[in-house]
Amino acid sequence: MAGVVGNQELRPVVFALRTLAVATCYYAAGRLGLLCRLTVEGAVFTPVYPSTGVALACLLVLGLGCWPGITLGAFFLVLSVGSPGPDAVGILVGQTAGPVCAYLTLRRVGFRTDLSRLRDGLALVFLGAFGAMLVSSTVGVVSLMLAGKLDPTHFWPTWLAWWVGDAMGVLIITPVLLVLFEARRLPSLSRWKEVLALVAVAAVLVPLATHSSLSALFLVYPLLIWAALRFRLAGSMLCALFASVTATVAATEGIGAFTRLSPVEVMVKLQLFNGSLALTALLLSAVITEQYHTRLSVEEACEELAEALEHLTAHDSPAGRAPPGAAEPPRERGTR
Known part of the structure; x- marks a missing residue:
C-alpha cells in the first residue's frame, strides 16, 4: 500500500518534469529555427521550423499526455519574439493542434516509430507533415489576420510559407529524433x-x-x-x-x-x-x-x-532398423 501511495505522489512530479522537458526542447528548437529567417511579402518565416518536428517526436515517444509541454514551449517562444497579443492564443492553439492531429492520425493507421516499413514513411510524409500541418498554418495565419497584423492580400504567401516550414520540420527533424530514440x-x-x-x-x-x-x-x-x-x-x-x-x-x-x-x-x-x-x-x-x-x-x-x-531425416534414418539380409523373427501362427 505504501508503494502505491508513493507512486501516486510521484505522478504530479513526473508530469511536471516531463512537461518542462518538452517545453524546453520545443523552445530551444524554435530559437534555433529563428536563426535562419526569410521575408516574403512582408512576412518573416523559418524555412524549416524544427519545433513541429520536436513536438511530434515527443508525442510519438511519450504519448498524448505531453501536449501541455508543447503549448508551454510555444508560449515562451512567442513571448521571446515580441509582446503577445490576442493572436497569440490562436498561434498557441494551432501549434499544439497540428502535432496532436498528426499523432492521432499516425496512431490510427498503425504507424511504427522505427520507420521500418514503406507505409510508415508514406504516413509520416502525407499524414503527419503535409496533412496535419494544414491545421497549424491555417489557424496561425487566420489569427494574425484577425488581429490586424497581416494584410489579407498577403494571406496565401504567408500561409504557404508557414505550412511548408512546419511540414519541413516534421519531415526532417522527426525522423532524426526517432532514429536517435530507437538506436540501441x-x-x-x-x-x-x-x-x-x-x-x-x-x-x-x-x-x-x-x-x-x-x-x-x-x-x-x-x-x-x-x-x-x-x-x-x-x-x-x-x-x-x-x-x-x-x-x-x-x-x-x-x-x-x-x-x-x-x-x-x-x-x-x-x-x-x-x-x-x-x-x-x-x-x-x-x-x-x-x-x-x-x-x-x-x-x-x-x-x-x-x-x-x-529432424525428419534423423527419425527416418536406418539406425534402428535391421541390416539388409538379416533373418526376420518367426511369426506366431494363429490357432483355431
Whole structure:
C-alpha cells in the first residue's frame, strides 16, 4: 500500500518534469529555427521550423499526455519574439493542434516509430507533415489576420510559407529524433572507417553544392543514396539534415545557388530542395529497411525449414532398423 501511495505522489512530479522537458526542447528548437529567417511579402518565416518536428517526436515517444509541454514551449517562444497579443492564443492553439492531429492520425493507421516499413514513411510524409500541418498554418495565419497584423492580400504567401516550414520540420527533424530514440548500439568497429569517409565527403561536398554559384544542389543526392544504402534511415536522415541546414544558411545569406533570386524564388527553390531531399531520404531508407527485414525473415524461415528436414531425416534414418539380409523373427501362427 505504501508503494502505491508513493507512486501516486510521484505522478504530479513526473508530469511536471516531463512537461518542462518538452517545453524546453520545443523552445530551444524554435530559437534555433529563428536563426535562419526569410521575408516574403512582408512576412518573416523559418524555412524549416524544427519545433513541429520536436513536438511530434515527443508525442510519438511519450504519448498524448505531453501536449501541455508543447503549448508551454510555444508560449515562451512567442513571448521571446515580441509582446503577445490576442493572436497569440490562436498561434498557441494551432501549434499544439497540428502535432496532436498528426499523432492521432499516425496512431490510427498503425504507424511504427522505427520507420521500418514503406507505409510508415508514406504516413509520416502525407499524414503527419503535409496533412496535419494544414491545421497549424491555417489557424496561425487566420489569427494574425484577425488581429490586424497581416494584410489579407498577403494571406496565401504567408500561409504557404508557414505550412511548408512546419511540414519541413516534421519531415526532417522527426525522423532524426526517432532514429536517435530507437538506436540501441553504435556501428561496429569495422564500419567506422566508412562512417568517417561518409562524414568527410559530406563535409566537403554539401557546402560545395549549396554555396557554389553553379547551382550544383543535385550533387547531394548521390551522397544521400550512399548513406541510405549503407546506413539506412540513420545515415540518410542525418545527411538530409546537414544538407538542409547548409542550404538554409546559404538561402538566408543569398549566396551560392540562391544568388540573384527574389525572396519568393529563394523560398520556392529552397523548399523544393528541402522537400525533395527529405522525401528521398525517408522513402528510400524505408524501402531499403523493409527489404532488409524481408531478407532476414526469409533467411530465418530457411533455417527453420532446414532444421525441420534434419529432424525428419534423423527419425527416418536406418539406425534402428535391421541390416539388409538379416533373418526376420518367426511369426506366431494363429490357432483355431
